[in-house]
Amino acid sequence: MLHALKFGYRRICWQEPAGIKRGSFQRRRSWQTGLFLQQSKLARCSFLKSTPEDLGHIADSSQRPESLQKFGAGLGSWESLTWRLVALWGSGAILGPLLDGRHSTHNVLHYENPTVIRLGSFFQLETCWWVPLLFGGAAVILGIGHPLLDSIDRKSEALSQLEATSQLAGLEGGAPIRSFLRKEPTGGYAPSWSFVLISIALFAMQYDLSGVLAEKASSGELSWTAVNLALAGTAIAHWATFDRTRSGLFWAALTATVGPLVEIGLIEGLHLYHYTHPDVFGIPLWIPWVYWCGAPAVGNLGRCIQAGLD
Secondary structure (H helix, E strand, O other): OHHHHHHHHHHHHHOOOOOOOOOOHHHHHHHHHHHHHHHHHHHHHHHHHOOHHHHHHHHOHHHOOHHHHHOOOOOOOHHHHHHHHHHHHHHHHHHHHHHHHHHHHOOOEEEOOOEEEEEOOOEEEEEOOOHHHHHHHHHHHHHHHHHHHHHHHHHOHHHHHHHHHHHHOOOOOOHHHHHHOEOOOOOOOOOOHHHHHHHHHHHHHHHHHHHHHHHHHHOOOOOHHHHHHHHHHHHHHHHHHHOOEHHHHHHHHHHHHHHHHHHHHHHHHOOOEEEOOOOEOOEOOOHHHHHHHHHHHHHHHHHHHHHHHO
């Protein structure tokens, strides 16, 4: 009985004709090979009979899923990448020393071998020859890194599944934070120039505010705790308003960590400049919040430039 059941199962799986007897291995083998060739021939004929219109949707990007249509090349073409590098480095090399000069004006920091640029009695800039190079390089990293990480996030199917899971998670741990974060930046992957300029302007205001608050704290008019709280609040609000993505949060946190570490090396290792009121390793504790605020501003500039060139 068991042997009969095994034989019946084998006939059902392979659809053997009733005429092939059990034990005739060679005939069963020949029949299976012939069935495979017949199915392959039918599939090949069906493909050859298809018209170009029937097959055109395979290469037509409009028929692809929306997520794939949105996904860009990340870095883009070499020509586009070159122009982006030039634009980002130039922006950082010009704007960075101007903002950094506000700290010197408010007696927050001074260079060991400064270059002072004066325009009459209404403008004075204390800087150094390597400052534009440093700020230009930082702008390139943030301006290229934000769109690149955006494209990786959009490509990842795991991210979509994570968002769907977080929506179903209800009150499970971490769900409120995931629901607050956005997959797409608040200004979009191709923000307008007005959106970018407002973001940069508010970052410049926070940069200058840090110098004003530090100057008041050093004179005793304000506590250093109030300075840290004020700059932390403006930095987080800036990220939440102009980015609010996982990748943007990563870049803001990374910038707020790496930036001060680089400053420690420049101050303690190379002795290129100094803060007037440092807290630890030659830097003030509030300086990471300035870096945090700058990440979304430069990131949106990078997105805007890439969208314009691509």
